[in-house]
Amino acid sequence: EVRVLESGGGLVQPGGSLRLSCAASGFSFNNYLMAWVRQAPGKGLEWVSAITGGGSSTYYENFVKGRFTISRDNSKNTLYLQMNSLSAEDTALYFCARGRQQLGAWYYFDWWGQGTLVTVAS
Amino acid sequence: EIVMTQSPATLSVSLGERATLSCRASQSVSDNLAWYQQKPGQAPRLLIYGASARATGIPARFSGSGSGTEFTLTISSLQSEDFAVYYCQQYDNWPPWTFGQGTKVEIK
Numbered sequence: 001e002v003r004v005l006e007s008g009g010g011l012v013q014p015g016g017s018l019r020l021s022c023a024a025s026g027f028s029f030n031n032y033l034m035a036w037v038r039q040a041p042g043k044g045l046e047w048v049s050a051i052t053g054g055g056s057s058t059y060y061e062n063f064v065k066g067r068f069t070i071s072r073d074n075s076k077n078t079l080y081l082q083m084n085s086l087s088a089e090d091t092a093l094y095f096c097a098r099g100r101q102q103l104g105a106w107y108y109f110d111w112w113g114q115g116t117l118v119t120v121a122s
Numbered sequence: 123e124i125v126m127t128q129s130p131a132t133l134s135v136s137l138g139e140r141a142t143l144s145c146r147a148s149q150s151v152s153d154n155l156a157w158y159q160q161k162p163g164q165a166p167r168l169l170i171y172g173a174s175a176r177a178t179g180i181p182a183r184f185s186g187s188g189s190g191t192e193f194t195l196t197i198s199s200l201q202s203e204d205f206a207v208y209y210c211q212q213y214d215n216w217p218p219w220t221f222g223q224g225t226k227v228e229i230k
Contacts (some may be wrong), residue, residue, distance in 0.1 A: 022163055032139070035219070037166075044209065044221055044222070044223045044224045045158075045160075045166065045211075045221040045224075046221070047217070047218050047219040047220065047221070049220075050216075050217065059216070059217040059218075061217070061218050062218075081216070095165060095166070100171070102154070102171065102172060102213075106213050106214065106216075107213055107216070107219075108153045108154075108156040108168065108171045108211065108213045109126075109156070109158075109166075109168065109211075110168045110171070110177065111168075112164050112165040112166050112168075113165060114164070115165060
C-alpha cells in the first residue's frame with residue numbers, strides 16, 4: 001500500500017527556519033517525482049516545489065525561490081523541504097504528494113499525505 | 123503561468139441529484155487536467171486524470187470531460203459522502219502546476 005507521511009511542522013517565529021520530512025513506503029520511491037503542495041487556512045491548494053526521482057532536477061514556485069530547498073534521500077525513501085526566512089504568509093498545511101507520469105513529461109499527483117502544519121508567528 | 127478558474131464557487135445540490143462543476147484554463151492544457159476531492163481535515167484525493175480517466179477506486183458516478191481550455195466534472199447522483207471541495211489542476215505546462223480555487227459542493 002502506498003503511504004506518504006509528513007512530519008516536522010510546528011510553530012516558528014518570523015525569519016526562522018524549519019525542515020519538513022516526508023517518509024514514503026509501498027512503492028519504488030526513486031522512480032517517482034515528488035512534490036510539496038501547501039494550503040493556507042481556509043484557502044485552496046498551492047504547489048510549492050518538486051523534485052525528480054533521481055534528485056537531479058528541482059522546481060520551485062516563485063514565492064519560495066531562494067528561501068526553500070527541496071531534496072530527497074532515496075536510500076531512506078524520504079523527501080525533505082528546508083524552509084528558511086519564513087514569514088506569516090508561509091503559514092499553511094504542507095502536503096507531500098507523489099507525481100504520476102502520464103505519457104511523456106506530464107505529471108499529476110496521485111497520492112497525498114495528511115499534511116504537516118507550519119505556523120509562522122511571534 | 124496558466125491560470126485555472128473554477129465555477130461556481132459553491133454548488134448547492136440535493137442527494138441523488140446531478141452536479142456539474144466547471145473549470146477553465148487561461149490557455150490550452152490539452153487533456154492534461156486532473157480533478158481532486160478534498161473533505162474537511164483530509165488530504166486531497168485524485169478523482170480524474172487525463173481530463174476523463176477515473177483514478178483507481180473512484181466510483182463510476184464521477185466523470186470528467188473536456189479538452190483545451192474547458193473542462194467539466196460531473197457527479198451523476200450525489201451521495202452523502204460526495205459533499206466536499208473539488209479542485210481542478212493543470213499539469214500540461216509546468217512548473218508551476220496550478221490549481222483552480224475550488225468548488226464547494228454542499229447539501230441543498
